[in-house]
Amino acid sequence: MIPSAFDYAAPASLDEAIALLRAHDGDAKILSGGQSLIPMVKLRLAAPALLVDINRIPGLAYVEERGGALHIGALARESDLEMSTVVRARYPILFDTARVIADPLVRNSATICGNVAHGDPGNDHPATMIALDASFVARGPKGTRTIRARDFFLGLFTTALAQDEILTEIVIAQPKARSGGAYFKLERKVGDFATAAVAVQITLDASNGCAQAGIGLTNVGPVPIHASAAGDFLLNKPLDDGTIAQAAQLAADAAEPTEDRRGNAAYKRDIVRVLAGRALRLAARRAQGLDLPSTEGRA
Amino acid sequence: MSTHTITVTVNGEAHTQEVEARLLLVHLIRENLRLTGTHIGCDTTHCGACTVLLDNVPVKSCTLFAVQADGRSVRTVEGLEGAELSAVQQGFKAEHGLQCGYCTPGMMMTATALLERNPAPTEGEIRAAISGNLCRCTGYVNIVKSIQHAAEQMRAAKGASPGVASGARETVATT
Numbered sequence: 001m002i003p004s005a006f007d008y009a010a011p012a013s014l015d016e017a018i019a020l021l022r023a024h025d026g027d028a029k030i031l032s033g034g035q036s037l038i039p040m041v042k043l044r045l046a047a048p049a050l051l052v053d054i055n056r057i058p059g060l061a062y063v064e065e066r067g068g069a070l071h072i073g074a075l076a077r078e079s080d081l082e083m084s085t086v087v088r089a090r091y092p093i094l095f096d097t098a099r100v101i102a103d104p105l106v107r108n109s110a111t112i113c114g115n116v117a118h119g120d121p122g123n124d125h126p127a128t129m130i131a132l133d134a135s136f137v138a139r140g141p142k143g144t145r146t147i148r149a150r151d152f153f154l155g156l157f158t159t160a161l162a163q164d165e166i167l168t169e170i171v172i173a174q175p176k177a178r179s180g181g182a183y184f185k186l187e188r189k190v191g192d193f194a195t196a197a198v199a200v201q202i203t204l205d206a207s208n209g210c211a212q213a214g215i216g217l218t219n220v221g222p223v224p225i226h227a228s229a230a231g232d233f234l235l236n237k238p239l240d241d242g243t244i245a246q247a248a249q250l251a252a253d254a255a256e257p258t259e260d261r262r263g264n265a266a267y268k269r270d271i272v273r274v275l276a277g278r279a280l281r282l283a284a285r286r287a288q289g290l291d292l293p294s295t296e297g298r299a
Numbered sequence: 300m301s302t303h304t305i306t307v308t309v310n311g312e313a314h315t316q317e318v319e320a321r322l323l324l325v326h327l328i329r330e331n332l333r334l335t336g337t338h339i340g341c342d343t344t345h346c347g348a349c350t351v352l353l354d355n356v357p358v359k360s361c362t363l364f365a366v367q368a369d370g371r372s373v374r375t376v377e378g379l380e381g382a383e384l385s386a387v388q389q390g391f392k393a394e395h396g397l398q399c400g401y402c403t404p405g406m407m408m409t410a411t412a413l414l415e416r417n418p419a420p421t422e423g424e425i426r427a428a429i430s431g432n433l434c435r436c437t438g439y440v441n442i443v444k445s446i447q448h449a450a451e452q453m454r455a456a457k458g459a460s461p462g463v464a465s466g467a468r469e470t471v472a473t474t
Contacts, residue, residue, distance in 0.1 A: 001342055005300035008320030008366055031367075038362045039344050041321075051320070053367060103431025105347055105409065108356050109363070190430045191345055 003041035010053040014060075014139055014166060017052050022141055022164040024050045030166060031055070032074060033110035035102065036118045054166070063087065065174065072170040078107035078115070088293045091172065092286055093181030093201055095293045097128045100185045100197075116152070117167040119159040122193035126153055126224035127216030128183055131199035134172045140165035153223040176212075179203040180286030184275040185218065188262065194219040195262040196271040198251060200279035202234070204287045210234040215247075215276065220268055221256035229254060230276065239284045248276035305369035309334065310378030318365045325349045327365035328375060336376040336404050340433070347432035350405035351375050357412040359431070376404035379411065386449040386456070387411050396445030398436035406432050410446045418454060422447070 011017045021028050028050040031037055040046040054060065060075035063084050070091060072081075081087050081098035088095050101107055101115065101124050115125040116136065129136075129149035136147045138161055152160045161167060175181075185197035197218035205211040213234040217225040230250035237243045257268035285291045306315045309332060316331055328337050328351065340348030342361050349360040352374040360373075379385040387410045390396065397403045406429060413420060413428040420428065425446050426439070434442060 003321045005319065005321055007301040008303065008364070009301075010366075034364075034367075035344065035362060038364070042323075042342070042361075055367065102344075103347070104428055105350060105357050105359050105431035106344060106362075109358050 001042040001044075003038075004044060004047040006041070006048060007050045008053065009050065010056045012056060012058075014054075014057060014168065017054055017057065017166060018139065018141055018164055020050065020052050021166070026163040028052055028163075030114075030117070032114040033077065034114075035106045035110040036114065036120065036123075060168065065090075068174050070172040070174065072112050072172075074111065074113045074166065074168050076112055078102075078110045078112060079104070081112065082107065090175060091132075091181070092293050093128055093131065093183050093199060093283075094172075096181075096183035097124050097199065100124060100183070100187065103191045106191070113167045113170060116149075116170065117159060117161060119153060119155075119157045121153070121156065121221060121223050122219040123224075124183070124185065124194065124197060124218055127197060127199040127218040128181075129170065129172075130216030130224055130226045131181060131201040131214040132172050133201075133214055134170055136167050137169040137171060138162075138165040139168045144168070146171070150226050156222045175201070176203050178205070178287050179212075180283045180288070182279040182282035182286065184279045184282075186271050186275065193262075196220050196255070196257065196268045196275060198272060198275040198279045200276065200283045202239075202280070202283045202287060204239075204284065205236075207238075208288075209236050209238050211236075213247075215251055215279075217251065217255055217272060220272055225254055225256065227251040227254040227276075234280075239280060244277055244280045247280060248273045251276035303366045303369070305366055307365070307368045307370075308372045310374060316365070320364060320366055322365045323361055324351070324353075324363045324365045324368055324373070325360040327368075328360060328373070334375050334377050338401055338404055340401065340405075345433065346402070347405045347409065347429075348402050350408045350432060352408055352412055355412060355415065357409045374408070374411075376407060379407060385411065386452040387414065387446070389452060390445040390447075390449030391442075394441050394445040394448050396437070396442045402432055402434045402436075406434065406442055410449065413446070414450055414453060418457075419450060420446075 029048040031051045031053040060073040062073040063076045063080050078098045115123045134149045147160050181201035183199045186195040199216040201214045203212040213231040215227040215231045230247045234247050252269045252273035255269050255272045257265045301320045304317050328334050338348040340346035344362045350357050351360045387407050
């Protein structure tokens with residue numbers, strides 16, 4: 001399939017890229033990993049006049065911990081998350097999420113920031129970033145600003161980014177001691193979007209009560225959903241079977257699924273309940289240092 | 300509509316071409332350079348028949364513009380064979396790793412990248428690595444055996460004459 005004709009620029013700096021976005025006033029798109037954008041232009045679901053390829057801008061391909069936070073640059077690839085030992089040890093939810101996105105070939109190109117900035121409720125990182133309470137750094141003509149993941153997703157393919165802004169970095173505060181997370185996705189086959197998926201990040205207190213809980217839902221609404229009632233319900237409670245079952249039901253209640261080829265609304269809602277229970281159990285074990293991702297499947 | 304003069308090194312040979320920005324890498328390879336071993340299957344980023352190595356990393360060449368490969372190195376199935384078939388090609392031959400052969404070039408490129416990075420993959424690692432390459436004939440059993448066969452051959456060659464096998468191509472060692 002041949003896309004509509006477009007102009008292409010590969011600027012050498014972020015400022016140059018932003019100037020191009022500004023000059024084209026909404027008719028330019030950023031090309032990073034291209035694994036969503038290129039299929040869309042091939043199918044002619046999108047026909048931007050200009051693609052601004054940021055892959056030649058140096059210094060944006062990093063996943064690193066500094067200053068008490070994990071920083072993920074605009075050109076960090078999904079495969080970088082899979083390979084990172086820091087991610088496996090301290091941010092297992094990010095490892096879980098990366099490894100169920102598309103397939104390994106796509107993940108060699110696809111970027112984490114692109115997965116988020118695309119604004120597709122079927123993408124996997126948004127729910128995870130909501131669970132982690134991550135922040136997104138947006139750079140535009142007037143400088144940089146920080147947007148919370150929980151405030152970022154405004155509608156179908158619509159985010160808080162302005163048309164002349166670039167998402168340059170994701171920042172995730174280093175989890176406190178006794179924290180753990182997990183991402184559970186049901187997909188019909190490798191590479192499919194989620195029928196539903198649930199992201200959970202929790203922190204336990206000294207007596208194994210829940211001190212903090214973030215829960216995000218994938219592909220069960222027009223935007224990724226922050227299941228805040230379920231998270232709030234868990235606070236100061238021990239994560240026993242009854243509490244987990246009630247929180248999982250609250251997460252299911254927060255879903256707004258619609259029927260499609262992947263299932264009807266009631267089915268998807270129940271999948272959210274089941275996956276939320278599993279994610280909470282695994283997050284709790286990981287908060288106690290158990291069941292962290294192994295190195296199997298690194299290839 | 301912009302056109303660009305690009306230079307892409309394919310299987311060690313530099314090619315300079317004037318291309319439209321919208322030309323996909325797979326079309327540059329198949330139509331401009333007439334290297335038709337790289338296949339187009341689904342054309343929607345699912346099947347992996349178009350897999351090539353871009354700077355030694357496997358990617359789907361239907362989901363990358365040729366202009367993005369400017370100044371970079373591409374390896375296709377035509378580049379696998381030296382004086383004799385590569386270990387991966389021999390593995391697919393010995394273990395009957397193909398029926399219709401449509402997915403085979405992509406499978407072999409993914410397998411080549413895997414074994415260059417991880418010379419002793421587990422079956423699970425092999426299956427994970429090829430999960431973006433669809434085969435509709437074999438059920439994958441013989442493909443996995445082919446890659447295992449290639450891994451054994453490569454390790455044996457390395458053991459027999461240290462340094463020779465790894466010197467023959469740009470092997471990236473990981474442990």
